[in-house]
Amino acid sequence: MPAEPSLAAPIDPDRRRGRGAQSNSSGRFERFQSIPFDDGWQTLDELPPFKTEVMPEKARTIITRNDSPDLAFDRSINPYRGCEHGCSYCFARPTHAYMGLSPGLDFESKLFYKPDAAKLLEKELSDPGYKPRTIAIGTNTDPYQPIERQHRMMRDILEVLERFNHPVGIVTKSALVLRDVDILGRMAERGLAKVALSITSLDRKLARDMEPRAATPGRRLDALRGLADAGVPVGVLVAPVIPALNDSEIERILDAAAAAGATEAGYVLLRLPLEVSEIFKEWLLRHYPDRFRHVLSVLRSMRGGKDYDSEFGKRQKGEGPYAWQIGRRFEIAAQRLGLNRRHLKLRTDQFSPPVQPPAQLSLF
Template sequence: MEQIARADSIAFNGRNIAMANAVIDEAGLRIGEDLRRGRGAGINPSGRFEPLTRHVFDDGWETIEDLPPFKTDVQVERPRTIITRNTSPDISFDRSINPYRGCEHGCVYCFARPTHAYMGLSPGLDFESKLFAKPDAARLLERELSRPGYVPRIIAIGTNTDPYQPIEKKWRIMREILEVLEAFGHPVGIVTKSALIMRDIDILSRMAERGLAKVALSVTTLDRKIARTMEPRAATPPRRLEAMRALNEAGIPVSVMIGPVIPGLNDSEIERILESAHAAGAREAGYIILRLPLEVSPIFKEWLLRHYPDRYRHVMSLIRSMRGGKDYDSEWGRRMKGTGPYAWQIGRRFEIAAKRLGLNTERRRLRTDLFRAKAKEEQLVLL
């Protein structure tokens, strides 16, 4: 987006931060606070595939004040399959499930935001408020697991959008998926920022007892103020630690994911987050450096200028030092951890703290030998 790039140039080159914010405001990119209350993004730019761009401006008829606030709207999506496969060499799983498209948590840094452009929607506020639910997920999963020749491997859930985001309370799609996985004896690894996962401790504890489940809680910061603006509808940091503790007490293997590490903003908390998570029962840990692909970059920059203008130049300078001078480097092997001295320092700090606490001394491996295709069992009964 040209206006954000111009504002970034003004701010980054040491000129008045207020001038950079003025460029964004004058371009009509920002949505008023009264319309986006409780959301992470402050702008709603058109997706990269759209022929037109949208701007908010006062046309003299005072109609802006009459616009309704952004409310969460959920549409039903009917995919033909539910298991998504990948061949990425720098991630530990080859298949995943996304019960929802878009995420109400509103994490301003979410690398999944650009996927909303494929729906003709904005990766900004639309990503947080115009959501898609897949109520047929459990039925599709059962069908796919029953196919002849299916080879079980860990299914990852929560790698794109959070399966326990607020709308899960009503739709309960994630719980239905877990019921199918339990019935088939299929392993699952879950990543979430939500304390709602405690609702499913009954299923997860039974699966964990058989070596079929593990959970990672993403803890980005312990600072309530930062969390409130950066992850507005995710569980508070104390609630995530509470969920970690409850899962551990139920015998479910728990790990902590510091994701993302944002240099100059939350990287000073690495040791405290690991210590708090270890005290809550986590025995494994990981981290990911901030990723700013495609539309995520202008959305994050606008948020940073709005909430932490005094840190803008420092944060963006450190990010670019880890990304070869760019906002983002998508190369496999570099996209998760970054490169350069500052990225190396973050990695060493993480490793030293994890070793001191005894984290990652053992990696819990989930079982695949308990998998039983339900369709085959039913055929045997008929015979």
């Protein structure tokens, strides 16, 4: 069997401790590539560890729109760019290339927050031509990643959405979502909020390897339970499903989530667009070298022989016998547990922008 293409040079483990990516290759838009190597002067030993840096990003708008037929929403909010959770498989990694940064270690250590998010949201929702539909949050990077404790972007955003009676759907891997259970509970009473917890594995070691700075599986299940007890509709997202690595856990994850109060469930097959393909391969070779060829072989059997197929209708679920089997297993388990008997449609009829104080008339 032919060997896989050579991967990027890994960064010293002491410099990337607690991180998911193994390397920090330059983004695809950069003219020059920076490659670390030992020149005999021991300069590599003097480089500092990767520390989390958080920088403000001046955004002009906060609501992002899409017309993808694969998605159940047409608008979303991303309070942060980059994500400290460090998931090697994160399909949002390539967006860091637009900032002149690496989708590798830069993506999880050089983060951006949008300090004007709440003000921008209030302005956009107040536009006379705005038509309300559910806003999705957490579809790109996690809105409750660790830096949310200090910057509180989500808390501010939810306060605006509550005042406007605007529906919101949230996806997260973090138990920090429970901090906002007061707002979410009040919104849920009016049919304006629901939350999904993404659970990739119930195996603590595998979860820590895949998502080094995300909440443990147990804490995510506790978050599901806490939200459900507060009256917030909750679901579980088994994502990503990685063949020959965590696909055997689909039924167990759904069992545990249903017991914690989940009423809806979904899954997404591993996606490896652009730079994510090499970053994931580096991670897989580092943590599970014995499964490297098998994982990629099965994945490619569901992606038309490629690492990734971006075609609408295929990119989320894949195709072929193995993909069909995953889909049927998921459906049978969900049906047995009573999941997805009905999909909650959040209300938009209560949308009401707060009355603004009258502006002073101009003298001219």
